[in-house]
Amino acid sequence: MFDFLQYDFMVRALLAGLAVGCVCPAVGVFLVLRGYSFMAETLAHVSLAGVAVGLLLGVLPFPAIFFTAVAAAVVVEFLRARRNLYHDALLALAMSGGLALAVVLFSYAKGFSVDVQGYLFGSILTVTPQDLWLITAIGALVFAVLIFLYKELYFISFDEECARVAGLPVQRINLLFIFMVAGTVSVAVRVVGALLVGALMVIPVMIALLLAKSFFQAFWLAVVTGAGVTLAGLVASYYLGTASGGTIVLLSVALFVVTLAGSRLKEFFQRRRSLAVEAAREKSPEALPRYTNILAKGDHFNC
Amino acid sequence: MNVVEVREVSFGYEQNQVLAEISMAVEKGDFLALLGPNGAGKTTLVKLILGLLKPLRGQVKLFGSPVEKFKNWSWIGYIPQKAVAFDKRFPVTVEEVVLAGRFGRLGLGRRPGKEDRQAVEEALSAMEILGYKKSLLNNLSGGQQQRVFIARALVSQPRLLILDEPVAGLDSRTLEGFYRLLARLNREKKMTILVVSHDTGAVSRWVNKVACVNHTLLYYGRPEELFRAEGLSLLYGAPVRLVAHG
Numbered sequence: 001m002f003d004f005l006q007y008d009f010m011v012r013a014l015l016a017g018l019a020v021g022c023v024c025p026a027v028g029v030f031l032v033l034r035g036y037s038f039m040a041e042t043l044a045h046v047s048l049a050g051v052a053v054g055l056l057l058g059v060l061p062f063p064a065i066f067f068t069a070v071a072a073a074v075v076v077e078f079l080r081a082r083r084n085l086y087h088d089a090l091l092a093l094a095m096s097g098g099l100a101l102a103v104v105l106f107s108y109a110k111g112f113s114v115d116v117q118g119y120l121f122g123s124i125l126t127v128t129p130q131d132l133w134l135i136t137a138i139g140a141l142v143f144a145v146l147i148f149l150y151k152e153l154y155f156i157s158f159d160e161e162c163a164r165v166a167g168l169p170v171q172r173i174n175l176l177f178i179f180m181v182a183g184t185v186s187v188a189v190r191v192v193g194a195l196l197v198g199a200l201m202v203i204p205v206m207i208a209l210l211l212a213k214s215f216f217q218a219f220w221l222a223v224v225t226g227a228g229v230t231l232a233g234l235v236a237s238y239y240l241g242t243a244s245g246g247t248i249v250l251l252s253v254a255l256f257v258v259t260l261a262g263s264r265l266k267e268f269f270q271r272r273r274s275l276a277v278e279a280a281r282e283k284s285p286e287a288l289p290r291y292t293n294i295l296a297k298g299d300h301f302n303c
Numbered sequence: 304m305n306v307v308e309v310r311e312v313s314f315g316y317e318q319n320q321v322l323a324e325i326s327m328a329v330e331k332g333d334f335l336a337l338l339g340p341n342g343a344g345k346t347t348l349v350k351l352i353l354g355l356l357k358p359l360r361g362q363v364k365l366f367g368s369p370v371e372k373f374k375n376w377s378w379i380g381y382i383p384q385k386a387v388a389f390d391k392r393f394p395v396t397v398e399e400v401v402l403a404g405r406f407g408r409l410g411l412g413r414r415p416g417k418e419d420r421q422a423v424e425e426a427l428s429a430m431e432i433l434g435y436k437k438s439l440l441n442n443l444s445g446g447q448q449q450r451v452f453i454a455r456a457l458v459s460q461p462r463l464l465i466l467d468e469p470v471a472g473l474d475s476r477t478l479e480g481f482y483r484l485l486a487r488l489n490r491e492k493k494m495t496i497l498v499v500s501h502d503t504g505a506v507s508r509w510v511n512k513v514a515c516v517n518h519t520l521l522y523y524g525r526p527e528e529l530f531r532a533e534g535l536s537l538l539y540g541a542p543v544r545l546v547a548h549g
Binding site for chain 1: 353355374376377379381383386389390392393394395396399400403404406407409411412414415437439455459
């Protein structure tokens with residue numbers, strides 16, 4: 001059953017997938033809850049320009065991707081804060097600008113043997129031992145910083161103004177967070193590709209938000225879901241012979257649809273039960289005690 | 304030493320001057336209402352006091368220190384105008400919201416401990432919402448959510464409590480209870496309170512000082528004198544008749 005574990009490339013793919021599957025949604029929780037979901041997508045597209053710049057300058061793709069993503073995020077954030085421009089429009093501009101730059105630079109780099117498709121859709125099955133070290137090290141560093149600043153990032157995401165008044169260094173933490181997003185995108189591009197990084201940062205978080213009853217639960221559910229779908233997607237792609245990045249994202253989308261349907265069904269039955277309680281209350285008040293326990297379990301109440 | 308000192312502060316955006324030459328002080332133990340019509344610059348003044356905005360001219364001091372150098376932020380509890388207008392999709396429990404009020408005094412990276420959780424329970428008990436500790440904030444009524452945000456402001460045991468239009472959307476009975484609670488905190492805990500409101504009649508019964516702002520400071524003193532001096536007409540720019548709430 002686990003015959004895929006006898007292949008070194010598959011073990012490396014699973015370990016790299018686990019690292020990226022954990023760290024992408026961990027960063028994504030704070031992006032989604034601050035309404036910055038599109039930021040991950042934008043930086044991933046801009047990162048392609050970083051790949052092209054790296055190839056032209058003859059440097060490793062990772063630092064080139066990282067610095068391009070940081071530069072794009074800082075410029076977008078600066079323009080949003082200082083120039084009073086629409087955030088989503090700025091992100092769209094950065095995304096198309098980054099992609100266009102990548103296309104032009106790739107055409108200059110025709111002489112190089114460039115695996116553009118690998119950067120677009122990921123090439124996890126070709127992860128080398130050096131790649132694995134880099135992905136694990138950067139992933140672990142980002143995750144450690146996220147855990148260290150967990151309470152500060154939560155407070156800033158929920159109520160930035162009060163976080164400032166509480167004396168938290170909001171600006172510095174926001175800047176550090178941009179570096180963490182850029183670092184995550186840089187390593188995740190290798191695994192799921194630039195076109196699908198955003199999905200791994202956002203979809204597990206959306207699944208977690210459907211189920212979570214606290215911020216703590218949302219964070220850890222997103223991490224576990226991200227890791228789960230990445231590992232399951234890799235194994236499925238091995239047996240089905242499909243592209244790993246696409247399989248991981250399709251699996252996430254399927255899980256989201258199932259979770260959404262399940263939560264809607266739960267709501268439907270809860271509403272029906274509440275209506276039954278109301279009907280029983282109107283029909284025979286003496287029957288009420290039998291139902292009060294059900295009411296007490298409900299989360300909704302008024303002043 | 305004044306708790307808050309605002310000296311000749313002016314603020315504006317490009318051609319639009321929001322506040323001009325405001326000077327006022329909040330003394331220790333004051334229960335002060337900052338009054339004025341909508342758009343008078345009350346929230347802007349609060350943000351200047353808290354260092355969230357920088358004045359074009361003038362200076363703000365908190366507990367004797369210029370606001371830009373002030374470090375003891377756990378001495379201040381703040382409830383912003385739009386506290387209850389939080390993102391309703393944000394999955395956060397009452398306990399998680401109130402615990403955030405302790406983060407400023409904890410320091411970067413340090414986890415809340417037993418003492419912090421005890422303080423949360425005490426703040427929730429004081430607000431009579433301890434039973435909802437594990438509930439999602441979004442599942443509470445508007446009045447209960449307001450209490451949660453007050454608990455968050457109180458959990459760091461602040462010396463100065465600043466509330467920006469905290470009663471918007473509350474019914475008159477809840478409103479009465481809310482001001483009674485503030486008066487009790489002011490009296491028993493010796494907490495200095497600054498409350499922003501445009502509801503002059505409701506708030507002036509409870510406070511010992513009022514500051515009336517309509518782009519400039521129009522009145523600063525005891526509430527009784529404001530009504531005697533027909534200061535309200537001056538404040539609103541038209542004759543004003545006070546109507547008692549329900």
